[in-house]
Amino acid sequence: MSDAVTIVTLPDQSTARIPKMSYLTKENGLLSWLLTGDHKRIAILYLISISFFFFIGGSLAGLIRLELLTPQSDLMATDTYNKVFSMHGIIMVFLFLVPSVPATIGNFLIPMMVGAKDLALPKINLLSWYLYIAAGIMVIYTMASGGVDTGWTFTTPLSTHYVNTHVITTGLAIFIAGFSSIFTGLNFIVTIHKMRAPGMTWFRLPLFVWSNYAASILMVLGTPVLAITLVLIVLERTVGIGVFDPTKGGDPLLFQHLFWFYSHPAVYIMILPGMGVISEVVSTFSRKRVFGYTAVAFSSVAIAVFGFFVWAHHMFIMGISNYAMLIFSLLTMLVAVPSAIKIFNWAFTLYKGSITFETPMLYAFGFMGLFTIGGMTGVFLGSSGTDIHLTETYFIVAHFHFVMVGGMLMAFLSGLHFWWPKMTGRMYPEKISQLAAVVTFIGFNLTFFPQFILGTLGMPRRYASYPPEFQILNVFSTAGASVLGVGYLLPVLYLTWSLKYGAIAGNNPWQATGLEWQVQSPPLTENFPEIPIVDHEAYDYEWLERQKENEVASVG
Amino acid sequence: MSHISPIIWQFLVKWMTNFALFPPEASKIAPQMDALYFFMVLISLIGLTIVILLITSFSILYSKKRHPVAVQIEGSTLLEATWTIIPLGLFLIMFVWGSLLYFRIYTPPANAMNIYVVGKQWMWKAEHPGGQHEINSLHVPTGRPIQLTIISQDVFHSFSIPAFRVKREAIPGRYTSVWFEPTVPGTYHLFCTQYCGTEHSHMIGDVVVLSPEDYKKWLEGSTSGASLAQNGERLFSSLSCTACHNARPDARGPSLASVYGSRLTLSNGQQITADDAYIREAILNPSQHTTQGYAPIMPTYQGQISEEGVIALVEYIKNLDSDYRVQQTTASTTLPPDNGGKTTRTPAPQGMVKQ
Numbered sequence A: 001m002s003d004a005v006t007i008v009t010l011p012d013q014s015t016a017r018i019p020k021m022s023y024l025t026k027e028n029g030l031l032s033w034l035l036t037g038d039h040k041r042i043a044i045l046y047l048i049s050i051s052f053f054f055f056i057g058g059s060l061a062g063l064i065r066l067e068l069l070t071p072q073s074d075l076m077a078t079d080t081y082n083k084v085f086s087m088h089g090i091i092m093v094f095l096f097l098v099p100s101v102p103a104t105i106g107n108f109l110i111p112m113m114v115g116a117k118d119l120a121l122p123k124i125n126l127l128s129w130y131l132y133i134a135a136g137i138m139v140i141y142t143m144a145s146g147g148v149d150t151g152w153t154f155t156t157p158l159s160t161h162y163v164n165t166h167v168i169t170t171g172l173a174i175f176i177a178g179f180s181s182i183f184t185g186l187n188f189i190v191t192i193h194k195m196r197a198p199g200m201t202w203f204r205l206p207l208f209v210w211s212n213y214a215a216s217i218l219m220v221l222g223t224p225v226l227a228i229t230l231v232l233i234v235l236e237r238t239v240g241i242g243v244f245d246p247t248k249g250g251d252p253l254l255f256q257h258l259f260w261f262y263s264h265p266a267v268y269i270m271i272l273p274g275m276g277v278i279s280e281v282v283s284t285f286s287r288k289r290v291f292g293y294t295a296v297a298f299s300s301v302a303i304a305v306f307g308f309f310v311w312a313h314h315m316f317i318m319g320i321s322n323y324a325m326l327i328f329s330l331l332t333m334l335v336a337v338p339s340a341i342k343i344f345n346w347a348f349t350l351y352k353g354s355i356t357f358e359t360p361m362l363y364a365f366g367f368m369g370l371f372t373i374g375g376m377t378g379v380f381l382g383s384s385g386t387d388i389h390l391t392e393t394y395f396i397v398a399h400f401h402f403v404m405v406g407g408m409l410m411a412f413l414s415g416l417h418f419w420w421p422k423m424t425g426r427m428y429p430e431k432i433s434q435l436a437a438v439v440t441f442i443g444f445n446l447t448f449f450p451q452f453i454l455g456t457l458g459m460p461r462r463y464a465s466y467p468p469e470f471q472i473l474n475v476f477s478t479a480g481a482s483v484l485g486v487g488y489l490l491p492v493l494y495l496t497w498s499l500k501y502g503a504i505a506g507n508n509p510w511q512a513t514g515l516e517w518q519v520q521s522p523p524l525t526e527n528f529p530e531i532p533i534v535d536h537e538a539y540d541y542e543w544l545e546r547q548k549e550n551e552v553a554s555v556g
Numbered sequence B: 001m002s003h004i005s006p007i008i009w010q011f012l013v014k015w016m017t018n019f020a021l022f023p024p025e026a027s028k029i030a031p032q033m034d035a036l037y038f039f040m041v042l043i044s045l046i047g048l049t050i051v052i053l054l055i056t057s058f059s060i061l062y063s064k065k066r067h068p069v070a071v072q073i074e075g076s077t078l079l080e081a082t083w084t085i086i087p088l089g090l091f092l093i094m095f096v097w098g099s100l101l102y103f104r105i106y107t108p109p110a111n112a113m114n115i116y117v118v119g120k121q122w123m124w125k126a127e128h129p130g131g132q133h134e135i136n137s138l139h140v141p142t143g144r145p146i147q148l149t150i151i152s153q154d155v156f157h158s159f160s161i162p163a164f165r166v167k168r169e170a171i172p173g174r175y176t177s178v179w180f181e182p183t184v185p186g187t188y189h190l191f192c193t194q195y196c197g198t199e200h201s202h203m204i205g206d207v208v209v210l211s212p213e214d215y216k217k218w219l220e221g222s223t224s225g226a227s228l229a230q231n232g233e234r235l236f237s238s239l240s241c242t243a244c245h246n247a248r249p250d251a252r253g254p255s256l257a258s259v260y261g262s263r264l265t266l267s268n269g270q271q272i273t274a275d276d277a278y279i280r281e282a283i284l285n286p287s288q289h290t291t292q293g294y295a296p297i298m299p300t301y302q303g304q305i306s307e308e309g310v311i312a313l314v315e316y317i318k319n320l321d322s323d324y325r326v327q328q329t330t331a332s333t334t335l336p337p338d339n340g341g342k343t344t345r346t347p348a349p350q351g352m353v354k355q
Helices: A030-034 A039-067 A078-097 A100-114 A122-144 A158-162 A167-194 A207-238 A252-286 A293-307 A322-349 A359-382 A384-390 A394-424 A430-457 A468-501 A541-555 B006-018 B029-061 B077-106 B212-221 B228-238 B276-284 B307-318 B324-334
Strands: B113-120 B123-127 B133-135 B137-141 B146-152 B157-161 B166-170 B176-180 B186-192 B205-210 B263-265 B271-273
Touching: A030 A039, A039 A078, A039 A100, A039 A122, A039 A394, A039 A468, A078 A122, A078 A167, A078 A252, A078 A394, A100 A122, A100 A167, A100 A207, A100 A252, A100 A394, A122 A167, A158 A207, A167 A207, A207 A252, A207 A293, A252 A293, A252 A322, A252 A359, A252 A394, A293 A322, A322 A359, A322 B029, A322 B077, A359 A384, A359 A394, A359 A430, A359 B029, A359 B077, A384 A430, A384 B029, A384 B077, A384 B166, A394 A430, A394 A468, A430 A468, A468 B006, B029 B077, B077 B176, B113 B137, B113 B157, B113 B166, B113 B307, B123 B137, B123 B307, B133 B137, B137 B212, B146 B157, B146 B166, B146 B307, B166 B176, B205 B212, B228 B307, B276 B307
Parallel strands: B113 B146, B137 B205
Antiparallel strands: B113 B123, B123 B133, B146 B176, B157 B166, B157 B186, B186 B205, B263 B271
């Protein structure tokens, strides 16, 4: 046992000290951050920037909910409202959800989880952050100079011929953000293939790595299509090439196909890394190996593969042929199955575990409940008959917010709390963060559940004003949004507080099994003093126990 | 209840009295759609209950206090097969059921009454076969299948009637169709559900379902004097279509009598059925749609006729079952009118031809 294991287990939490040397203290000064090649520092840069954009997007969401408090469009003009929801969508999708887990938590952890010193291409990693920032600045510029009102979907011919807002700048911004995401995906794929530590076989990888791998494939293969589509939009607007213009022989439905060919897989880019977080958290806090590891690993890959062949379910009412509908509806049903498998596997991971209820676990429970609702309502929309009635209404808004916010954001917060001690070396305050998790859950349900009913009643999405009978449910939704806002502000406050005043975490406060937990917190720039040799499966808690005994034995 | 603020109180009372979970069922398809919808709600509730029960009961039974040492379990093929196959089976039921509904909603019966709908920023225009026009409203009778042929003049719109559970995208440059059979008289919402720009949320209207008698009265009361096909006929002659499509032996264009619904062979050898979409395309983009045996000399009318004008022409050609009317029209355009010349000299109705 002791001969193969080179991982140094440091003293436990009660006697832990913040290590003198870590990636945070190795170099100082702004330039050392802006020119870093360290995946952990880049992850922190990403974390700060995506949080910034999350709060811009969130404030816009607040404005939307305020406007919808009353049936008339009285807070702002309809044009302003259109810009607000467009910017909300663009910022949240392209600048928050797509990079959220992969570029922050994934960037920080994937090299450590596979037992590598860094990502395969550290400079590309930094470039990816700069591209993201360039895109972010362009989006901010767009907002400052009047915004864009096409919705995040850039539907032609509205976006090419009928609006006078900053479509080109926004389109180029997303084009650039796309490259940031391609580079991240590429980096992950190369790292996972080539830089695994000795003994780290594919089936010893933590499930977080598997799900990020699946998401990376989607990023690398899907994003170029979005990039091309946006270039075509820009060309159509500037020189009128007419690819999407029916009066020039173009086809506006072609745009829908191209756009959703990326944007449906993008949904999985957003959710898969979140699912990876949940696997880690559920396993750690129930002290048990993930139930059916292989099924969960392959379900990520299955989602990624099927995810590419379901895009036309966004177009059921747009006059695609009945037979195309049959195929896309069937494949949509198939892609729902791996998600169901995951939910049940996580639930059964709890079986005969030894469960504790720290904040990451509470968020994970929130994820499982909300994602189940989000997933099931997705089936309502995948079934073409009911899709006719429910699509383009608040039902769809509620559905994707359950998946994206109830699912992905919950997973992001779960992961952020879970790995916060590793990232910063300090614990977050437990009680208030549990409170925040509960407030978020309640606020979320109050905000988005009424929207399912609104959608079933027929209230269309993207309406600045609506018939008065829908007001009551909208009032509930707006009230919920304010609770949700509090739930999101709390972590910012106490996590910032914990940077200075949080309890010292020690290297493995959760007694988790991942390689990242076997080194000091915060880690050294090179992650491992020497490259570990892996001789155990993922989530092997017995191995961890033996490690501890071994440690005691060798110290004694 | 005096300690509750009167505003909140009023609000709650209003909510309790108006609370609805789904819109009124006012078409034949609505109860069928709702049956599938409630089946799915039921399955979702069962699924959600199972997940919640599993999580809470395991959380209680296997909390660290009660169960300090975890028992490692690798997995269970049987269990995993169960939760793969059961959801898959349920999803397949929903797929088949949903697809059946979809085919029903988008396959109009042959005897349906056709109403044309044009969407444009930001209004809906309906053109009834009897020549009635409506803006942001649609009058339909109960007990009769009604087909809507929808097109957009500018951007994507979407024609949605929640009470009928139907919706169809209005696409620029392409006809789409949907049908329904209203069952309950009343006034229902009509929404544009595809985001279409500034006034998207004001592109709404009413669908008025009338009993057959009331509908007849409405038809008589809102007639514009000429049927849609008659409007088309005026346009047909004012655009000089009769110069070629005049059914004379030496005509430069094919006769259009009974062309609707027939199989045509184009000059590139392609076989097509002349439906609404084809006729529209042949008017706007004739060089791509030349019938075999004729020279491609027809000029394009793209940008010269509004969508409503095209609809009138399509309706005219659809109803053209003999060459007699065309020849009459041609005769009266070349000769001075002696019998009042009803179909000539009348300027084309306003709005039909782009100015």
